[in-house]
Amino acid sequence: MIELLEHPLSPYAQKVKIALDEKGVAYQVRMPEAIGSGQMSDAFRLANPRGEVPVLFVDQQAIFDSTIILEFIEDRFPEPALLPASPADRARVRMIEELCDTHYEAITWGLSEIANFRRATGEQAETMQGHAREELARLHAWLEGQLGDRPWFNGDAFGWGDLCVAPFIAGAIGFGMPPGPGPLSDWFRRAADRPSVAASLQAAKASLAAMAGVAQIVEAGLFKRQYRDHRLEWMIRAGGLSVVQDGLAKDNIRFNSAPRG
Ligand SMILES: N[C@@H](CCC(=O)N[C@@H](CS)C(=O)NCC(=O)O)C(=O)O
Numbered sequence: 001m002i003e004l005l006e007h008p009l010s011p012y013a014q015k016v017k018i019a020l021d022e023k024g025v026a027y028q029v030r031m032p033e034a035i036g037s038g039q040m041s042d043a044f045r046l047a048n049p050r051g052e053v054p055v056l057f058v059d060q061q062a063i064f065d066s067t068i069i070l071e072f073i074e075d076r077f078p079e080p081a082l083l084p085a086s087p088a089d090r091a092r093v094r095m096i097e098e099l100c101d102t103h104y105e106a107i108t109w110g111l112s113e114i115a116n117f118r119r120a121t122g123e124q125a126e127t128m129q130g131h132a133r134e135e136l137a138r139l140h141a142w143l144e145g146q147l148g149d150r151p152w153f154n155g156d157a158f159g160w161g162d163l164c165v166a167p168f169i170a171g172a173i174g175f176g177m178p179p180g181p182g183p184l185s186d187w188f189r190r191a192a193d194r195p196s197v198a199a200s201l202q203a204a205k206a207s208l209a210a211m212a213g214v215a216q217i218v219e220a221g222l223f224k225r226q227y228r229d230h231r232l233e234w235m236i237r238a239g240g241l242s243v244v245q246d247g248l249a250k251d252n253i254r255f256n257s258a259p260r261g
Contacts, residue, residue, distance in 0.1 A: 003027065
């Protein structure tokens with residue numbers, strides 16, 4: 001049986017679950033122990049030296065990184081195809097994925113650091129949330145341009161381009177920053193109606209209750225959140241440099257280091 005190491009709130013894991021569901025591939029899910037604490041088991045570190053979900057266990061192999069996993073799924077289970085047919089359209093949806101994985105996710109992650117982990121409060125939180133709102137509006141306009149007059153980001157049928165956007169938009173909606181009325185929000189409603197997307201959004205919603213109280217766990221030093229790549233950049237440019245400094249001083253943020261040999 002295929003196994004997916006995941007967290008229901010991870011948009012990267014959601015991409016993979018939607019792809020597997022769309023292809024009708026059976027799998028079971030599991031959450032790594034103490035995810036987010038910085039304490040990774042040797043087995044998890046061996047499966048993914050970055051200590052991140054998703055990881056797909058299949059054919060005696062562990063595959064990490066949502067994009068690489070999606071490529072694998074498309075190669076291993078070609079039907080129905082999730083990538084569009086033409087090279088130009090494939091490049092187009094991959095670029096949409098890249099922007100969502102990096103720029104878009106950095107913003108919703110930052111909003112979670114504020115709302116759930118209480119890294120910033122008062123005026124600083126408002127400044128950072130205002131920053132997020134502005135950047136999301138620009139990204140939503142960009143996405144709307146990418147959608148154009150297509151019914152789906154992928155083209156005529158739902159596919160890669162859509163499953164790579166839906167989890168991130170759902171995240172922004174969760175933080176009260178949905179796309180305004182128009183083609184993008186209409187598209188999201190259609191996407192969310194698909195059983196594959198609905199199932200992953202439902203699992204995310206069900207796991208939200210577990211987020212209550214995580215701020216105290218961070219404050220107690222039991223959680224070391226991963227500050228990396230675009231997330232770290234966003235934190236700094238949105239006005240959260242002191243959040244990073246505070247996290248370093250309290251030792252409740254971490255960076256990924258090189259894998260052990
Ligand atoms: N580029 C990776 C990013 C995966 C990632 O950032 N996963 C986060 C959850 S959204 C994670 O597992 N973080 C580990 C941690 O916070 O301990 C992918 O596309 O799979």
